[in-house]
Amino acid sequence: MRNQELDIRPSPQNAGAEAPLLELVGVTKAFPAVLANDNVSLKIAPGEIHAILGENGAGKSTLVKTIYGVLAPDAGEIRWRGEAVEIRNPAHARALGIGMVFQHFSLFETLTVAENISLATPKTAAKLVPSITEIGERFGLPVDPHALVHSLSVGERQRVEIIRCLLQDPRLIIMDEPTSVLPPSGIPALFETIRRLADQGRAVLFISHKLEEIRALCHKATIMRGGKVVTEAVDPTQETNESLARLMIGRDIPHPRRAAATPADAAAMEVRDLTYVPADPFGTTLSDVSLALRPGEIVGIAGVSGNGQKELAAILSGETLLPPRQQDRIVINGRSCGAADSGKRRDLGFAFVPEERHGRGAVPEMNLKKNVILTAHSFGLANRGFIKRPAARAFAKQCIDQMDVHCSGWDAEARSLSGGNLQKFIVGREIRLGPKILLAAQPTWGVDVGAAAAIRQHLVDLRDNGVAILIISDELEELLEIADRLHVIFRGHLSPSIDRVDADSALIGDFMTGGFLPGQPNGEAVPS
Numbered sequence: 001m002r003n004q005e006l007d008i009r010p011s012p013q014n015a016g017a018e019a020p021l022l023e024l025v026g027v028t029k030a031f032p033a034v035l036a037n038d039n040v041s042l043k044i045a046p047g048e049i050h051a052i053l054g055e056n057g058a059g060k061s062t063l064v065k066t067i068y069g070v071l072a073p074d075a076g077e078i079r080w081r082g083e084a085v086e087i088r089n090p091a092h093a094r095a096l097g098i099g100m101v102f103q104h105f106s107l108f109e110t111l112t113v114a115e116n117i118s119l120a121t122p123k124t125a126a127k128l129v130p131s132i133t134e135i136g137e138r139f140g141l142p143v144d145p146h147a148l149v150h151s152l153s154v155g156e157r158q159r160v161e162i163i164r165c166l167l168q169d170p171r172l173i174i175m176d177e178p179t180s181v182l183p184p185s186g187i188p189a190l191f192e193t194i195r196r197l198a199d200q201g202r203a204v205l206f207i208s209h210k211l212e213e214i215r216a217l218c219h220k221a222t223i224m225r226g227g228k229v230v231t232e233a234v235d236p237t238q239e240t241n242e243s244l245a246r247l248m249i250g251r252d253i254p255h256p257r258r259a260a261a262t263p264a265d266a267a268a269m270e271v272r273d274l275t276y277v278p279a280d281p282f283g284t285t286l287s288d289v290s291l292a293l294r295p296g297e298i299v300g301i302a303g304v305s306g307n308g309q310k311e312l313a314a315i316l317s318g319e320t321l322l323p324p325r326q327q328d329r330i331v332i333n334g335r336s337c338g339a340a341d342s343g344k345r346r347d348l349g350f351a352f353v354p355e356e357r358h359g360r361g362a363v364p365e366m367n368l369k370k371n372v373i374l375t376a377h378s379f380g381l382a383n384r385g386f387i388k389r390p391a392a393r394a395f396a397k398q399c400i401d402q403m404d405v406h407c408s409g410w411d412a413e414a415r416s417l418s419g420g421n422l423q424k425f426i427v428g429r430e431i432r433l434g435p436k437i438l439l440a441a442q443p444t445w446g447v448d449v450g451a452a453a454a455i456r457q458h459l460v461d462l463r464d465n466g467v468a469i470l471i472i473s474d475e476l477e478e479l480l481e482i483a484d485r486l487h488v489i490f491r492g493h494l495s496p497s498i499d500r501v502d503a504d505s506a507l508i509g510d511f512m513t514g515g516f517l518p519g520q521p522n523g524e525a526v527p528s
Contacts, residue, residue: 019082021046021203022067022098022172027076029062031416033408036062038227039076044172046201049194051214051236053248054224055448056420057406060207063224064174067205068100069093094120099170101161101178109150113143117164128167135163140189144282151282153310153355173197174205177446179213191217209448211241223247249450256457259464261484263297267331268437268468269316269350274329276315276322284308286315289494291470291487293437298459298469300483301494302476302508308492309472310355313441316470317352318342332437347378349436353427353443355472357419361426364415368407369396371414372429379433395432403428404454420447427455431462438462441472456482476508490514 020043029037037059044050052060065071067078069087077084080096087093090100107116114125114132121128125145132145141159149157162178175194179187194204194217206218214221215236221244223231231247245253270293276286286308293299303309314320315330318341322329327338332348342352354360362371369392373381381392396410403424407417414422427443443459444452460482463469473479479486486503488495488511495516498507510516 020044020079021048021081022205023079023082024063024067025077025079027063027066027073027078029066029071029073033412034416035227037066037073040224040227040229041076042222042229042232044203044205046171046203047198048220049198049204049206049218051206051208051218051221052224053211053214053221053244055249056424056446056451057418058224058248058448059227060224061176061418062227064100064176064205064207067093068098068174094168094170097171098174099165099168099172100174101158101165101176105157105161107149107157107160109148111149112145113147113149113152113160114145116149116160117167120164121167131167132163135166139163139166139193147282148280151280153306156306170202172203172205174207176207177209178206179208179210187213209446209452211244211449214244215239215241225250245449249448251450253449254453254457256453256460256482258460258482261297261463263294263468263484264466266294267292268295268333269293269470270331271316272329272331274315274322274326276311276320276326278311278320284311284492286311286492289492291494291497293468293470295436295466295468296463297484298463298471298482299497300479300486301470301472301489302479302486302512303474303489304512305474307489309441309489311492312489313352313354313439313472316439317350317354318345346375346433349434351430351433351435351438353430353438353440355441355445357422357426358415362414362422365413367411367413368400368425369393369410371425372396372399375429376433395429399425399428399432402432403458404451420451423447424451424455427458431458435462435467437468437470439470439472442474443471444473444475444478452478476505480505488512488516490517493517 022044024040024042027037027040040063052063054060062071066073069089069092078087079085085096112125114128117128117132118125129145136142139162141162143156143159143163149160165173179190198204208214218236221234221236222229223234234247236244242252271289271291274286274289278285284307289312291299301309315322321341322338328336330338332345332350337345358364363374372395373387373392376395381388381395393410399405400407400410405421405425407421417425423446430438440459444455447455456478459469471479471483480503484500486498488508490512491514495511
């Protein structure tokens with residue numbers, strides 16, 4: 001869908017023609033049991049928008065962390081403006097003129113947006129407020145400078161990362177999945193801004209799993225596989241999505257096999273006229289939300305991040321309990337569950353993939369076996385309070401094998417996995433619980449095209465086995481590919497159900513701005 005909206009233009013003749021701003025020569029980085037970067041070399045010139053493409057675990061994140069000073073290379077050389085440098089830490093990188101927007105956020109949750117940004121700039125939080133507002137408006141990245149970070153959704157937190165990077169005025173900007181926070185209409189504006197930055201002589205190192213974005217924006221692409229550069233200096237504008245994917249994963253992209261849904265008549269889960277005002281003053285109020293989810297169907301919820309998805313997911317999963325007068329608003333398999341916590345809902349066959357991998361989906365410092373026990377202890381992994389370690393190891397190994405998770409084994413710490421591989425493990429863990437109802441929030445966020453296709457196929461297979469599935473996703477293409485029905489959430493209001501055959505990007509885009517609300521064709525006058 002986005003291919004038609006993005007301006008795919010040929011690379012300028014002088015893109016990358018100057019001497020390199022950044023050059024890597026034979027950079028190597030190894031971890032226990034993993035050679036993350038193997039003799040990697042690349043060049044980025046002033047004014048160049050350069051993509052790094054690769055599957056999850058290909059070594060992209062390790063490489064950019066090395067450039068930004070988070071990691072030190074074991075071998076090889078980094079040259080900045082022609083001179084060899086040892087980038088000691090991120091502060092040194094910023095001093096050189098290198099900025100980075102991380103995929104996994106480096107924010108303090110108990111501080112405000114402005115306070116977080118002030119830690120990376122010489123200005124105080126109070127003096128940064130106007131600049132944060134101005135940058136947010138210019139880039140289409142609205143965020144409240146006074147909001148506490150713990151109250152923000154994943155998408156809103158990434159907006160903070162982008163704004164913080166831009167305020168540092170870097171010469172090289174590393175962007176890791178920056179468009180995941182934006183609606184389709186906001187992406188062309190961001191791309192125009194990135195092009196203007198490049199026209200000023202700044203270089204951009206761009207990481208995205210959305211191949212149409214690479215083709216629309218980038219002058220060159222370096223393809224990595226298994227820690228090595230397999231192809232360099234590719235001109236993405238001369239490639240198709242299919243040819244780029246073939247270079248990246250070594251095969252054609254599989255597409256989910258799906259037949260028409262045959263849902264049951266009775267709902268597995270219902271939400272009835274739910275209105276909820278969060279205690280957090282920066283949260284989104286949910287207003288008269290109603291939906292029904294039946295066994296044997298996939299229902300999708302689309303919308304721009306920060307419109308109530310976080311609050312709805314927390315209520316449905318049992319992380320947030322409803323007040324007494326609202327406890328009958330959520331019904332699971334005929335039982336009122338507004339007062340049932342997450343554990344009790346799991347006992348009823350409810351499984352949950354949260355949007356935050358680190359801290360909610362998995363404990364980073366624990367190995368995969370222990371992360372399995374935390375969620376699946378009541379599924380044959382414990383007996384009278386004693387852990388059945390062989391069963392837990394077997395469960396973790398089955399998740400790894402089923403989802404093709406690239407790691408050293410069940411004893412690998414969760415934080416040692418790439419973001420996409422950890423996401424595959426979490427999805428696999430929830431699938432192996434044999435749920436009756438599955439809620440998946442952003443199930444393929446930050447996951448490469450091959451892994452995303454595999455996750456979507458697993459979800460379709462679950463549906464065909466009679467599981468009721470609710471997907472909350474910012475990826476409209478994902479929902480249009482696998483959902484049987486869709487809703488759109490806007491400022492806490494949920495649209496009527498839309499059948500898959502009637503859904504298109506224009507209609508969904510209109511609903512994303514409140515077009516479904518009576519008397520509000522553009523949603524502008526609806527209070528947040």
